[in-house]
Amino acid sequence: MSIWAIVPVKPFKQAKSRLASVFSPDEREKLSRDFLAHTLEVLSQVGQLGRTLVISRDPAVLSLARKHNAHTITESGSDLNAALTLAADIAISFGAHAVLIIPSDLPLLTAPEIVRLVELGGQADHMFMAIAPDRREAGTNGLFLRPPRLIPFAFGEDSFSKHVFRARWRHAEVEIFQSPGLALDVDTPEDLALCRSLQTEMQNFTGGHYN
Numbered sequence: 001m002s003i004w005a006i007v008p009v010k011p012f013k014q015a016k017s018r019l020a021s022v023f024s025p026d027e028r029e030k031l032s033r034d035f036l037a038h039t040l041e042v043l044s045q046v047g048q049l050g051r052t053l054v055i056s057r058d059p060a061v062l063s064l065a066r067k068h069n070a071h072t073i074t075e076s077g078s079d080l081n082a083a084l085t086l087a088a089d090i091a092i093s094f095g096a097h098a099v100l101i102i103p104s105d106l107p108l109l110t111a112p113e114i115v116r117l118v119e120l121g122g123q124a125d126h127m128f129m130a131i132a133p134d135r136r137e138a139g140t141n142g143l144f145l146r147p148p149r150l151i152p153f154a155f156g157e158d159s160f161s162k163h164v165f166r167a168r169w170r171h172a173e174v175e176i177f178q179s180p181g182l183a184l185d186v187d188t189p190e191d192l193a194l195c196r197s198l199q200t201e202m203q204n205f206t207g208g209h210y211n
Helices: 025-044 059-067 080-093 111-122 159-169 189-206
Strands: 003-008 051-056 071-074 098-101 128-133 140-146 173-176
Touching: 003 025, 003 080, 025 051, 025 059, 025 111, 051 059, 051 080, 059 071, 071 080, 080 098, 098 111, 111 128, 111 140, 128 159, 140 159, 159 173
Parallel strands: 003 051, 003 098, 051 071, 128 173
Antiparallel strands: 098 140, 128 140
């Protein structure tokens, strides 16, 4: 089965506006670059993925993606769901049987989490959706669809419940996948503080000092 990962990315200079109270524009741009580089590095470690496709209207985003051996599409508008529909259609035209939608701002994301999410879908031979909610169970931070256009994309407010509703309306099997690395996207100072706390805990644990 051919599985494509799709990563939609806002222009670096426009990303993370809700972190303006703690970071300068240049710092927010660097943070967005670092987040994307991390996401692409993680995806490159997942052998089950055939290709990774980055879609953005920012040439700087697309240039960085190509440096990480990702394929790229130039987004023509600013509607996220329309961009994802275009990317999914392109994946289908190249033979994709399933797609995995991953945002670019998951600093704690690990390859084993992606492997597990993909394997959930690989075990199905029928219409299937695996979905990873954010930590508030409001947004969608990972979405595996087989087939790629199983449902219309509904990213935005309350996307988690909307995606689940649409898949169940299609009588598709739905698996909810809870995982720390997929749960935490960094949009607010609160998210950033939690991320730093968890990173410190992980470093202490791997260094043998966790208590």
